[in-house]
């Protein structure tokens with residue numbers, strides 16, 4: 005039986021589109037890991053592998069005028085928003101053709117033309133900025149929503165609380181998306197956070213909040229639609245906690261000695277990619293050929309991205325002095 | 332020309348900006364209903380409403396960050412941080428966010444944000460409320476830092492800051508607010524990044540900024556009584572620093588004293604002195620002298636506080652040591 009819209013909440017084309025986003029993210033990240041191994045990428049490299057269902061569940065629901073501010077684990081968000089994988093990879097390579105002409109790197113991806121207003125590498129630093137983007141939306145009446153993405157580490161920062169308070173007080177159209185992957189670097193959430201459920205923290209500020217299984221792209225999508233609609237309708241912010249897991253270390257420098265192997269095994273069985281693939285096949289939402297085509301296309305795209313990056317020039321020495329001030 | 336207080340000049344510029352540009356709005360702690368801790372924004376909320384003049388929570392990080400986000404989206408926020416001492420809670424947003432977005436996005440984003448704040452001592456507010464921290468901000472590429480010493484400059488430089496497409500921090504001194512001065516009629520803009528010779532002289536150059544410019548002028552009057560003709564240069568903008576103007580003055584007078592209210596160690600005066608020494612070494616008749624705040628946390632006691640902040644007598648003594 006082919007899947008109907010009612011059974012899964014999305015039509016066939018949309019479902020395949022979600023799979024496509026997740027596959028492209030993973031494919032990009034795996035290519036990054038490979039290129040890091042070849043010393044083509046420097047600095048810190050934080051991979052999003054395992055968390056793809058969160059980006060794919062939320063970001064395609066945004067409209068063109070909406071904005072995103074994210075953290076340093078932002079490649080997946082950028083891919084989901086439709087940034088060019090070639091220019092992103094070139095940025096990671098530090099090349100002149102990169103999204104920031106090689107001056108930002110992996111943690112600082114920007115594409116203002118797509119409302120992708122940055123990866124922020126200081127934990128919590130994007131949250132105050134999101135309130136300002138929300139304020140501007142209300143001030144100018146553009147109805148744009150700001151999606152503010154952060155990790156569980158940011159929840160313990162003062163900026164989290166300051167931003168929640170202001171966003172609720174001034175009814176700012178911000179969707180706060182917490183990607184709770186259970187760890188801040190190598191430290192488990194329970195070791196550094198006194199509360200029980202982070203999603204309850206919205207209550208103190210009268211921000212409607214929901215927790216969702218971040219390994220289930222359809223579940224994320226369903227809640228995200230409500231969150232975005234809430235923010236866009238003028239009712240103020242929404243707090244969405246996606247519970248997920250990162251399969252790789254914090255960054256490429258992480259040996260993952262702190263990981264519980266049994267726990268990791270449980271989460272690996274919940275890997276959003278093979279699971280969603282199986283679901284699509286079972287429900288006959290996509291043929292094996294269609295699924296394989298998505299995967300092959302993604303692999304080719306990311307191979308091309310790496311080739312483009314590798315063939316791109318380094319920025320000239322003078323580029324160092326550009327863009328410090330606007331004339 | 333009209334006589335105006337420094338406070339009134341700032342308010343006149345804010346009012347004019349609110350009238351002329353819909354994108355301009357003010358945001359800060361106690362700036363609306365209360366009228367501002369130092370009264371600069373008195374009456375503006377009543378006149379322009381709460382959309383344009385916003386009382387914020389006491390949360391400096393989100394206050395500045397909200398301004399950054401709004402500026403990124405095309406608005407022209409003017410954020411007031413009640414005191415530069417409280418800006419420490421917003422350091423991340425100022426230094427890591429506002430100052431970096433233009434660079435790290437390779438020019439895709441710019442942040443036309445103005446931060447007004449109050450620096451300096453002299454009010455018996457002790458060590459946490461009397462610091463001169465503007466040098467910390469002036470250290471950072473990507474920020475502009477302006478420090479107007481007169482009502483006319485306060486009026487014109489704030490207007491320039493609001494038009495500037497970059498983050499600009501305006502430092503004001505609480506003891507300057509009631510000071511009166513001649514201000515040109517109507518709107519005027521004083522370009523940022525230009526120092527000014529505020530007193531011409533031939534024997535020695537005194538370089539200073541903000542309230543210390545007035546102290547330097549008082550010292551110059553003292554010196555004049557003894558036949559010493561001092562030139563006084565007001566830096567006006569700390570970043571970008573107009574080295575040309577004070578180096579040219581030092582070349583002319585062959586002697587220089589640099590005066591600042593804040594701590595001397597790693598201070599603004601060190602930057603000025605080294606600029607003079609390296610650009611005009613051969614033309615100097617004496618080493619560059621410095622007068623700065625005592626290297627101590629500010630004491631509360633009135634006499635101790637007075638002793639910790641440079642005064643005209645110390646500047647006079649420094650000048651004489653060079654002659």
Ligand SMILES: Cc1ncc(C[n+]2csc(CCOP(=O)(O)OP(=O)(O)O)c2C)c(N)n1
Pocket residue numbers: 077125126127128154155156157158185187188189254
């Ligand atoms: C203010 C600040 N403190 C410390 C760091 C170093 N640091 C980078 S990422 C990180 C962990 C953050 O974890 P989390 O927010 O859960 O995000 P995740 O990496 O798990 O996606 C730390 C401590 C930083 N970048 N910024």
